[in-house]
Amino acid sequence: AQRVTQPEKLLSVFKGAPVELKCNYSYSGSPELFWYVQYSRQRLQLLLRHISRESIKGFTADLNKGETSFHLKKPFAQEEDSAMYYCALSAASNTGKLIFGQGTTLQVKP
């Protein structure tokens, strides 16, 4: 079964501290992994995808197929990073449908 697990509902850090939001997935094929973000009162939007291998707003995520993980990291958290973060998987069936994790609220305190 295809599944995405985000073990932390809430992650609270101080400004300037490193951040790691965990994501583990279950999928037998070659998945495409994404991180979506939802800021307060805004719609869900793509933050980054593993195939791009890029850093967006200082965030990076590396796909680890051995550990079936796609953790999101940022070395120095900013207050504006406070938001809900969702990890999502797209199966390689070309439907594009996304399977989301439960989400992690990141709270960056001043």
Add this chain to the structure above:
Amino acid sequence: DTGVSQNPRHKITKRGQNVTFRCDPISEHNRLYWYRQTLGQGPEFLTYFQNEAQLEKSRLLSDRFSAERPKGSFSTLEIQRTEQGDSAMYLCASSFAQGGYEQYFGPGTRLTVT
């Protein structure tokens, strides 16, 4: 084009009533997705269209739910005989028809069934 739009933004209905939601995707996008999100959970896939064809439906989509996308433009999601368990945020997203392309989400329609 200001992105994906959804109407209404909020809907309160009594149990047993029918409701219909509308989604207008980004005009160049030929794929359109519906998701449902309940409190404390991530969005769950319901169904998707490529142009006017409905290509996949989730088991979550009971026979009380029906979705259409006439002419491959806007889409409607209808729920018949609503139940309290249908209360959720209904999200629409659109994208190009290639796997891996970014899905752009609408603001959602929040349904409350009393």
